Each structure stands twice: as structure tokens, then as C-alpha cells.
Amino acid sequence: MSDALRPMTARPRLYEQVLDRLRAYVAESGLGPGDRLPPERELAQRLGVSRASVKQAIVVLEVQGLVEVRHGGGTYLVRGSLEAEPVEALMERRRRLPDVLEAREALETKLAELAAERRTPDDLAALRSALDHMAEEVRAGGHGIEGDRRFHAAVTAAAHSALLAEFMRSIAEQITESRNESLRQPGRPRRSLAQHRAILDAIDAQQPGKAAAAMRRHVRTVAKVRLLEWNPDPSDDQDAT
Structure with a gap:
């Protein structure tokens, strides 16, 4: 039987793609606890996505305890990595x-x-x-x-x-x-x-x-x-x- 009609996998949502990019950015940049991420507007421009998608990604990281968002002061790393549980587990x-x-x-x-x-x-x-x-x-x-x-x-x-x-x-x-x-x-x-x-x-x-x-x-x-x-x-x- 042809493999061409196998079940398709869903395309990751943009905020999930943003999460992947942010994890890679932190790892490649050597950022550590207390370091600040670029502002949401800058991240949106550099990644070519909406600020809403960036905000969703930041919220995920925040509820996982990986970043601290200081109102009016930016987003800061809590640990030296953004690796955490999959988004699917978070939604569950x-x-x-x-x-x-x-x-x-x-x-x-x-x-x-x-x-x-x-x-x-x-x-x-x-x-x-x-x-x-x-x-x-x-x-x-x-x-x-x-x-x-x-x-x-x-x-x-x-x-x-x-x-x-x-x-x-x-x-x-x-x-x-x-x-x-x-x-x-x-x-x-x-x-x-x-x-x-x-x-x-x-x-x-x-x-x-x-x-x-x-x-x-x-x-x-x-x-x-x-x-x-x-x-x-x-x-x-x-x-x-």
C-alpha cells in the first residue's frame, strides 16, 4: 500500500516555533540566570512573527518558571536554559x-x-x-x-x-x-x-x-x-x- 496517504502531522503553531527559536538563542548566546531576553517587539521583528505569538511563547516560559517577566522591565532568565516540559503536557x-x-x-x-x-x-x-x-x-x-x-x-x-x-x-x-x-x-x-x-x-x-x-x-x-x-x-x- 502506498505510503503517500499516511496520516498528516499538524503544523506546529507559531508560538511553539518561537519557543524553539528562543531555546536555541539562549543556548547559542550563552545566557544565564538573571540575563535579559530581547524585548518582545524586537523578537517579533527578528523572527518575522506577530507580537501576539511572541507573547504566547513568553507566557509558556513564565508559567514553567523558566523566565521572570518584570512589568515595564523586560523578561529575565531564571535558569541557564529554556528546556522544559512539552507544550502538550503544559496544556494537559x-x-x-x-x-x-x-x-x-x-x-x-x-x-x-x-x-x-x-x-x-x-x-x-x-x-x-x-x-x-x-x-x-x-x-x-x-x-x-x-x-x-x-x-x-x-x-x-x-x-x-x-x-x-x-x-x-x-x-x-x-x-x-x-x-x-x-x-x-x-x-x-x-x-x-x-x-x-x-x-x-x-x-x-x-x-x-x-x-x-x-x-x-x-x-x-x-x-x-x-x-x-x-x-x-x-x-x-x-x-x-
Whole structure:
């Protein structure tokens, strides 16, 4: 049978081609952490594509934690390479993220409420230790990811609900993804740290309603991630001519 009519592969979208060019540019130029990429307008002109396609590529790199976009100040490398997960994997994470965040809000709001009712002195000590660990990470310029993980684990333990804890374990991998997506955003680690303190204060004071409300506010902040704002609309992938 002729091979001429074999299934065709889809042409990569322009922003995906821009990603490939940017990865090659960083590698060939020897750029490292803290170095700045050319402005979007210049990249669009040099690559012969629209600024929309360049912006889409930059958003992909940003949500992957590979670049930092400083409003009015340009785009800077976080690491010495732009190699990361394929765009297809990124889109799959984007697809499932809303369900994960919805589950987090339902479960963790109830866990915070129960923690305020049931916490022990040992639970409070674990919560404070996790908060201190996150504060140290943030002071050192990190994202506070391990401290965040410890804090939410301590809230779960303080609720003393085996069934809810099992539910949390069942989505642990997806929660880790949402944590990483959230805490990589500029300013988010310090804001999360402050929200954790509010949650702890309510649990310490044995105020279930306030603890639940504080946790709900926190998880809704976590839900505001760039990955969910990314919309790889094919209409954006038009050449600039």
C-alpha cells in the first residue's frame, strides 16, 4: 500500500516555533540566570512573527518558571536554559487544574475548620514550625514550596480526620503541581506566608469559622495562576507583516 496517504502531522503553531527559536538563542548566546531576553517587539521583528505569538511563547516560559517577566522591565532568565516540559503536557495540566483547585477549596476549608476545633499543642507546634520554615525560605529568596507543603500537611494532621486526610493523599501529586504554579508567581510567596499566619491565628484561637474563611481566601488566591490565563488561541498565531 502506498505510503503517500499516511496520516498528516499538524503544523506546529507559531508560538511553539518561537519557543524553539528562543531555546536555541539562549543556548547559542550563552545566557544565564538573571540575563535579559530581547524585548518582545524586537523578537517579533527578528523572527518575522506577530507580537501576539511572541507573547504566547513568553507566557509558556513564565508559567514553567523558566523566565521572570518584570512589568515595564523586560523578561529575565531564571535558569541557564529554556528546556522544559512539552507544550502538550503544559496544556494537559491546564485542563485539569480547575478541578484540582476546586477539590482543594472544598477539602482544605473543612480541614481548617476541624483543625480549629481539634488542634492539640503538638499540632500548633507543627504549624508554627512549618510557618517558620517557609519564612526562612522566602527570606533566602526562595519560593517557600517546602514550607507551604509542611503547613498544609500540618493543617490536615490537626483536623484529626482520617478520611479527609486520605482524600488529600489521593490528590497529593496534583496539589504539588498547583502549589508550584502558584508560588512561582512574583510576590506570591510573601502573600501566601501572610495568609498562612491568618489561618494559624484562627486555629490557635479555636475559631472554626474564621479558620475556614481564611483558608478559603488562601486557596482562592492560589487559584489565580498564569497557567489558567494562558489561551493558545490559533487566531493569535498570525504572521506580522
